[in-house]
Amino acid sequence: MELIRGLHNLREKHRGCVATIGNFDGVHLGHIRVLEQVKAKAIELGLPTTVVIFEPQPREFFDGENVPSRLTRFGEKVRLLEAQGVDRVLCLTFNAQLQKMTASGFIENLLLEGLDVKHFVVGDDFRFGCDRLGDYQMLKSAGQQYGFKVVNTQTFVVDAERVSSTRVRRVLEENDFELAERLLGRRYRIAGRVMHGQQLARQLGAPTANIRMHRFAAPLRGVYAVTVYRDQKLLGQGVCNIGMRPTVNGTQPVLEVHLFEYQGDLYGQLLSVEFESFLRKEQKFDGLEQLRKQIFNDIEAAQTYFAQLK
Template sequence: MQRLDGADSIPAHLAGGIVALGNFDGFHLGHQAVIGAAVARARAEGRPALVATFDPHPILHFRPDAAPFRLTTLDQRERLFAGAGADAMVVFRFDAAFAALTAQEFVERRLRDALRVGGVVTGEDFTFGRARGGTVATLREYGLRHGFSAEAIAPVTLDGEPVSSSRIREALVAGDPRGAARLLTRPFAIEGVVQHGDKLGRTIGYPTANLDMGAYLRPAYGIYAVRGRLEDGRVLDGAANLGIRPSFDPPKELLEPHFFDFTGDLYGRTLSIELIDYLRPEAKFDTLDALVAQMDADCLRARVLLAAHKPA
């Protein structure tokens, strides 16, 4: 799996490929349908399969002060695209110069000249170019002119509604990670490097691995049953506080998983934390004894829930 800059000329062995085109943040059921169609067509025609995404997200270019909303990092997307059968991920860097490209310039400079595409697959609602001047219809017109095909995939629905990144965000903000997982086909996962904290957890028998939330969407603050995955493949069950730790001063936003029956040093290691179930909102406790008693209950409940939710 190669990661390529969308402004550069594509390597010869990837020219003429079928490109799935979209943002694909989350890689949910709808995204999987688009990328799956591109991969299937590429295999049928003996062509490379590529996925093109945008980074940073266009919203951040036009609204740099927007609240964090990402569902996946580029690294996560790369692994998900590879798992779906793509040969390469193309990253279009969304900056002022890119935003200024007209729909025609985007097609001619990026799709025709740089990627030398053989075909494009995207969603029916995809727009592109300055002021969103390009649609699937115009993409088909440009394709006929420049020698590539363009195919649009209809939205995927679940429970009578289209699957979308917005719908996933709404579920997570509402404290419904199971609902989000149905749309994603996997648990929502926050990935980061374990950092040193104030080590308060170990003084009360609950050592934690502290992760910064970065650019990820902020799900409902509270206590979660979680599953951690290490780069070496180990899977760790636990319970985590996601929020500002109201029982401690000063407030500090963190994701703090405690892993059951685990001893070891995780500092500096990359860790992926899957939110499996929402247990309760954050709460402030008057005494450490009251806090520990609640944590005992939370961990017991998390163990039961995780036992019924086997890792993929």
Template sequence: VIRHLLDKAREFALPSLIIVFEPLPREYFSPLQAPARIMSFREKVAALAELGVDRVLRIRFNEALRGMSAQQFVDDIFVAGLGVRYVVLGDDFRFGADRQGDVAFIQQEGRRHGYEAGPTPTLEVAGERVSSTRIREALERADFAEAEALLGRPYSISGRVIYGRQLGRSIGVPTANLELQRLRSPLSGVYAVEVHGPGLAGAVGVANVGVRPTVDDSIKANLEVHLLDREVELYGRHITVTFRRKLREEQKFASVTELREQIGRDIDAARDWFASAD
């Protein structure tokens, strides 16, 4: 879809633009049941910029947008708002109240308003359709090779390092706590990771993604990273954590002492894996 969009933008000598909805519709309707986000909004914008997209239009999904007809969406946003010359769509795209609008409708309206529209064929990898569901399933299995093939890059999570409860530092295992900007994560467990950020270039570490059941009762996912053999002041900085290997599931321990002992074993397991991967 993006390659098609960029080709058409060059053909028309116009900026490329992608429309995204925030929150995602399923998050709006059922935030606790909605599928885990693969990328935050900031990660999505950064990834699109790397691919060469010029602009991103974020439209807030709310009751007004929910009730907007496909006709009104085309008239108000595509035509009056953006003055589109060409619209690129996934072949399964639906929009408008009750999902009234589809590719055929947009093409029909294009003939009336003077723009063109074209669907992009389904992208397949290994003979199967690439979809967010398939990516999430690969991440749940910790199959990072398949996730990379589907995404076109290694799977990572980025975020700003915030102040946590300082528990890790108090037990001799300081961690960087990331603000995930999402309720749920597609990953859960303990992982061997690489970290990129200020003063870091592929620094190896151990990350926990989950709700920290030993020390917290939160339902919101957290990401904590411990760097191996180094300490870097990261508070307030933006870092990227790339997941390489799952070490174990997240679990609840009877005491902080048991947790500390398990973290020590996790660190040893991560060292062994990185040594074998070199």
């Protein structure tokens, strides 16, 4: 799969495709249904598939710290799209320049000049352009004028309710991992590279692999029993805390995972943490000794959870 960053990197070889556009946060079963629709038409027309996404996502640009939590970081999203057999991902930087693009400019610069779209799959509630004049009917009219087809995305329903990123986010915030799996088509994971931390957990007798969240606001907060993968291969089971670490006055969200009976250097490695069961909320303790006791209580609780599954 080819990742194209920005309109300025589009070349003649990228013109002529079947395309869709959206945040694709989580790449859930609703998204997968759309991608299947795009791929089927691409096979019929003998054209490549192109998925257009934004980074940051538009609401992250407009809402700042008040933005809703996010299901997938950029790298995870790209890997999930690649796993679905997408040929190309065009990532548009959502900035002040893109914000100012008019609806007609969007059609001309992206769909016509940039991609030369032959078939465009989009939701009928899709709005675009700084003036918010761009909608499904405008796209249909442009398609009729310039010779490309515009069709609706296909809605995917589970338990009589539409599958959406908002719904998946709500389900995860309720720690309903079974329903989340039914909406996503897989167990929920957060991936990232292991960074150097304060090594406080090591001093307390339970070393952890630290994954910084950067701008990513996760839908989960607390302590969980988890399964950890490296390069899609099982690395082990453990207990994870995701949050701000209030006991040590943390200022940035961090995912910390302790692997049972694991010894080795994981710095710089890409891990995927799969969430199995919620254990407790994150809390602030009076001191490090109280924190140390709770860490080992959490380890025991997670081990008990996994033992019950055998």
